[in-house]
Amino acid sequence: DTGVSQDPRHKITKRGQNVTFRCDPISEHNRLYWYRQTLGQGPEFLTYFQNEAQLEKSRLLSDRFSAERPKGSFSTLEIQRTEQGDSAMYLCASHANPPDRGQEADTQYFGPGTRLTVL
């Protein structure tokens, strides 16, 4: 396993611009999660995919946010018309159910995150 990867690691943008982040989960993990973490806080759930289906979205995910997971592999999170309040670390996590190759059932493995700064 190469682990969960995220791209870019850092993004600085001006207010009003659109940004897109990518997450590549551990291969063959069918479940993928996006979380947002602001400074000094624990991560908060944003949305969840099982394969290509988006099964839950948090109320934190405003209309300006959209996420996709085409073909059930990588996922993208897009934020339109960014606001300063969107500045945060965006984390992606994946897990397999049933468990995959020695990994424990229902344990989520996190990527390094994308740190977004909106000026």
Place this chain on the structure above:
Amino acid sequence: AQTVTQSQPEMSVQEAETVTLSCTYDTSESNYYLFWYKQPPSRQMILVIRQEAYKQQNATENRFSVNFQKAAKSFSLKISDSQLGDTAMYFCAFMRANYGGATNKLIFGTGTLLAVQP
């Protein structure tokens, strides 16, 4: 709704000593998991230890162990023989057990910043 509370924003421990981080949670679920995750400065979140609620035996992973008190809804983490590399933010997290396609989102506490002093 589930909540997770970590009442210690910061803690400090001397190298080689033992420290305990506290976590309490609230849920009406009967089947769930509890986790401790570690987030070193500017590095990614990694799993430290996990506990299944149906197991009475406390989980142990090398120097890390938990004290799981289900009735009290308490889940503390003990780190023995603390090392400089243990310096990190530690998050306690709750997840209900999986049923079909139901979301297994993690509910995190606000974290405890642990500093291991040489």
